[in-house]
Amino acid sequence: MRNSYFQFKQFRVEQDKCAMKVCTDSCVFGAFVEVAEAKCILDIGAGTGLLSLMVAQRSNARIEAVEINPEAQQQAKQNFAASPWAERLHLHPVSLQEFSKEEQPKYDVILSNPPFFLSSLKSPDAAHNTARHTGELLFEDIVIFTRERLSESGNLYLLLPPAEAVYFAKLAQASGLYLSDTLQIHTYHGGKCIRHIQTYTFKVPASPTIQDFFIREEDKVTYTHDFVKLLREYYLAF
Template sequence: MSNSFFKFKEFTVHQDKTAMKVCTDACLFGAWVADNLEMSRLKNILDIGTGTGLLSLMLAQFSQAQIDAVEIEPMAVEQARENFQASKWTNQLHIHPTSILEFAKNPIKTFDLIISNPPFFEQQLKSNNSQRNIAMHSNNLTLTELAYCIIELLADSGKAAILLPWNRTEEWKAIAEKLGLFCIKETAVKQTTTHTYFRTMLIMQKKASMVNFSSITIKDGTVYSKEFIKLLTPYYLAL
C-alpha cells in the first residue's frame, strides 16, 4: 500500500485522497524542468492536471511565479488545495477545479511556462478505479486537445514541458507541430541501464529550432544514477 504522504525537503505531498500517487518519473520530470529553465524569470506558470499538486510545489520551490493549477477530479482538487495551503508558497499557488478545455475557453492570461504530466493512454484497458482512469486515460483529454489548449494559453515566448510515455513521443510531436508547437529539448528516460526507454520529457515552444536530444537513467544497478541524484538532491530527503 502506498504511503498517505510523501515528504520532501521543503514540502510534503499528502496523497490519501487521490488515485495517482507520487512517482519517481514525475519527480524527475519536475526537477528536470526546474533545472532546464530560468525559473527566476518566470512570472506565470500553468500546471495542467495537477493531481496532488506535486509539480506545482516543485516549481514553486525555485520560482517567484504565480502558479495556476488546473484539475478536473474533485478529490484531487481537494488534495492539491490542502497541499498548497500547507506549503510555504500559499500566495503563489492557485487551484482551479475545472477541465483544461473549459479553462482555455476564457483564458485569464498567457503563461511563460505550461507544464503537464497528461493522461497517458487512449483506448486501452481500464481499471475499476474511476479516479485512476481519469488521471491515466485520455478519454477526458486527448493529445490533440492538450496541444490546442497549450497553443491558446502559452505566451509567444513561453515554454511548455510535457512528460509522456516514450512510445507516444512521435505521435505527440507530430500533433503539436501541425498546430505550431515545436520540440526544442527531448530527454528519454530509462528505469535502469538494462531497461528500454519508458518516458520522454520534452520542452516545446512556438518557434521551430534545433532539438537538443539526451537521455537519463534513473538507477545504475540498485542505486540512483549520478544524473538523477544531481537533479533530485534539492528535493529528496534521502539525497
C-alpha cells in the first residue's frame, strides 16, 4: 500500500484523496522545467499540487493551478496551504475550459502532466480514468489556451508517453507551437523510454534537440548520477 503522503526536503505532498500519486517521472518533470526567471506560471491539471510545489521551490513566481476533480482540489489546497510558499500558490477549482473564459495574464511558463492515454482501455475507477485518459481535458484545449495565454518568449512544458507526445507535437505545430526540446526518460540504462518531457515555444527551432535521461543504472537499482543531481534539492535520500 502506498503512503498517504510523500515527504520532500522542503514540503510534504498529502495524496490519500488523489487517484494519481506522486511518481518518479513527475518528479523528474517538476525538477527539470526552467522556471528561475519566470514571473507567472500556470500548472494545468494540478492533481496533488506536486508540480506547482516543485517549481515554487525553485522560483519567485506567482503560480496558478487549475484542477477539475473535487477531491484533488481539496488535496492541492491542503498541500499549498501547508507549504512555505502558500502566498504564491493559487488554486482555481475549475476546468481549463472555464478558466480560459476568465481574464488572465500572460504566462512565462505553462506546464502540464495531462491525461494522456488516447486509446488504451479505461479502468473501472472513474477518478483514475479522469486522471489518466483524455476526456475532461483535451490536447486541443491545451494548445488553444497556450496560443492565447503564453507570453511571446514563454515555454510550454508537457510530460507525455512517447506515442501521445508525437501526436501532440503534430497538433501543436499545426497551431503555431513548435517543439524545441525533448527529454526522453528511461527507467534504467538499456530500458525503454517511458515518457517524453517536451518543450514548446512560438519560435521555429533550427534543430530540435533530443536527450536521453536514465533514472537508474543497468542494475535497475542504483540511481544514476544525473537523477541524483536533478532531484538532490527535493529527495530526502539525497
